[in-house]
Amino acid sequence: xxKILSLMVLSAVALAGTLAVAASDREEAVEKMNRASEVLNSxxxxxxxxxxxxxxxxxxxxxxxxxxxxxxFIVGGKHGRGVATCRTSSPKGWSAxxxxxxxGGSWGLQIGVEGVDLVMLVMNERGLQHLxxxxxxxxxxxxxxxxxxxxxxxxxxxxxxxxxxxxxSRSKGVFAGLTLEGAVVQEDGDLTIAVYNSKVPFRTLLSxxxxxxxxxxxxxxxxxxAMREARxxxxx
Numbered sequence: 001x002x003k004i005l006s007l008m009v010l011s012a013v014a015l016a017g018t019l020a021v022a023a024s025d026r027e028e029a030v031e032k033m034n035r036a037s038e039v040l041n042s043x044x045x046x047x048x049x050x051x052x053x054x055x056x057x058x059x060x061x062x063x064x065x066x067x068x069x070x071x072x073f074i075v076g077g078k079h080g081r082g083v084a085t086c087r088t089s090s091p092k093g094w095s096a097x098x099x100x101x102x103x104g105g106s107w108g109l110q111i112g113v114e115g116v117d118l119v120m121l122v123m124n125e126r127g128l129q130h131l132x133x134x135x136x137x138x139x140x141x142x143x144x145x146x147x148x149x150x151x152x153x154x155x156x157x158x159x160x161x162x163x164x165x166x167x168x169s170r171s172k173g174v175f176a177g178l179t180l181e182g183a184v185v186q187e188d189g190d191l192t193i194a195v196y197n198s199k200v201p202f203r204t205l206l207s208x209x210x211x212x213x214x215x216x217x218x219x220x221x222x223x224x225x226a227m228r229e230a231r232x233x234x235x236x
Contacts, residue, residue, distance in 0.1 A: 025194035028081070029099060030215050032191070035066035036083050037222035039117045039170060044229045050175050051119065051168060052148055053230040061086035061122035061131055061206065062223055063185075065102055068118040068169075079103045080118065081188055084131065085223055088208030093227075094220050096212035098205040099191035104137075104184045117170040118178065120185075121147065127164030134202035135186035138165075146177025 040062075043050040065082030083097045102118070122128050127143070130136045138144045147166030169178040187202040195213055196205075204210055212220060 025190050029083075029191040029195045032066060032081055032099070033083050033097060033216055033219040035117075036064035037218045039064050039066060039119060040219075040222040040226045042170065043119075043175070043226050050149070051121070052150055053233045055121060055123075055147060055166060056227060056230040057234060058123060059087075059121040060124070060128050063100060063118075063120040063122070063131070065100065065118040065120075068102065068116055081191065082118065083219060084206065085220065086122070086128065086131070086206040086208075090208050092212075092220065092224075094223050095206045095208040096210045097195075097216045097219060098202050099188035099195070100185055101188040102180075102183055102185050104182060116178075118180075119168040119170065119175070120144075120180075121166045121168075123163055123166060130164060131185070132203045132206055135184065138180045138183045138185065144180060146179050149175050149177060 043056070061084060063082060063084040065080040068080035068082075080102050082100050082102070084100050085094045085097050087093060088095050122131055130143070143164040145163045145166060147168045149168070167178045167180050168175050170176075189199050192205075193199050195215065196210070200210055
């Protein structure tokens with residue numbers, strides 16, 4: 001009898017622990033989407049110091065990693081969790097969010113620890129396929145580049161032709177191009193399960209085959225607003 005009671009108690013404790021972890025992951029996922037919304041809203045409020053309109057309107061996907069932490073001395077590293085969405089043919093225009101994890105790589109010369117917001121824009125089909133693969137490493141072969149900053153992209157850049165992804169950092173409200181040499185971007189299974197109650201494939205989410213959860217409303221609205229404002233600025 002005591003053995004049965006002990007097993008029941010252990011099972012209850014394990015279940016409570018599992019539920020606590022799931023609740024914590026869900027809270028973090030919602031927080032990431034809300035903070036990503038704030039980053040995107042800042043693009044609208046400061047266009048002269050933000051991402052050029054033509055870059056935004058050309059993007060196939062948007063990835064935002066709020067508070068990406070970079071740390072180290074001379075040779076550094078980075079780690080962060082964020083959220084991605086891609087254009088679809090649906091009336092809403094953007095897919096349900098997929099959660100990402102970015103880690104590894106070097107930032108070059110650095111001392112100490114700094115948190116920045118990362119925005120990664122997927123610009124062409126090759127970049128889209130890399131993202132949909134659910135795990136890829138950022139190489140230095142021209143596939144990913146630090147994005148141009150300001151109201152309009154420089155006419156001398158070749159981002160329209162060759163660059164798969166453009167990356168930006170935001171610190172203290174100001175955007176700057178960012179190089180992410182050697183970083184690995186992959187799906188975040190824990191946050192996906194916490195929000196969708198199952199490990200929905202990355203490709204399924206970003207191709208628009210899965211309805212967006214209610215918690216994603218603020219984030220997807222921020223994406224749509226940023227794109228709408230960018231289109232209006234282009235026409236104006």
